[in-house]
Amino acid sequence: MGALIFNFEDLCGDVAQQSLSKYFQGAGEQLVQATVDPQIRTSSDIAYKTVDLAFADGQRLTLLVKESGDIFSVLLNGKAFPLVSQDDQEAAMSELVKAMDDGREAFQAALAKTEAIVPATIRMSAPKVEATLQARLMYLNEAIAATKAKLEE
Template sequence: MAGKLLFSFDELTQKDKSVKVLEKHFKRAGANVVSVDVEPRIKRASGVSYREISLTFSDSQVVKLRIKRPGDIYQVMLNRKVMPLRHQDDHAKAIGEIMQAMEKGRTAFQKRMAKAKVKLPKRMKTAAPRMEKQLEEKRDALKEAVEDARQQLAELKPDAVA
């Protein structure tokens, strides 16, 4: 990669040229970027103002890049954990490091995702209890119809024999 990858801090959006270049570098490295989100708010931690770029990959792993005011990356988070980089100045090598960490932790990440239980929102209800009640009513109605048919049959049989 020629030169440093610098971001425009104040005008950082998903359509920014440097964000597109970043996405392209990850694709070249072999990662399928599914979505790119840029946090519109400026956050502050440890005396550093930053904005976040979130890259979500096809295997659901998330890389967050924290961009500080001058436009360079000051922190990288992989799946909510801070990731130290050896090659902060060479972005091609840094992306390679991130890719290696993603490969190395993929199986553990997928196991964690498989164990995670997803709760339905409180307002969302399943149709099973209502459907069960309707099916029980239908069953009871059919039982009554069968009983009525048997009674009518029983009434007709003695008349036919006599």
């Protein structure tokens, strides 16, 4: 069994975020946010805490960590990801980093295809700016024509 990256008791404070950030930085990933749900949940008689991780490239990981410190369930970018090495934190984290690296290109392509939805409460000033610029262009064209006519006289 590999060295523990974090344990269940550490998941309530900054210790987990620091150790996860240190681990992922060493693996070449930039962790920008780590959120640990302090509430202990249970599923099928397994007590766990949820750890949400966000990375600089937009990818997200959700880890469900048992009391033993083992990761028993993972969501990678919202999809279930099966872990081979559930009982070894270091091997499990290596699996996750490899999966993120392997899927980065496809994830970025999918992210680029998504259309940004602007909320109705946000007003865009582009039409107003365009109308102002067109009015100014018309004024400048008239001024140029007047100057050319004066020059010809």
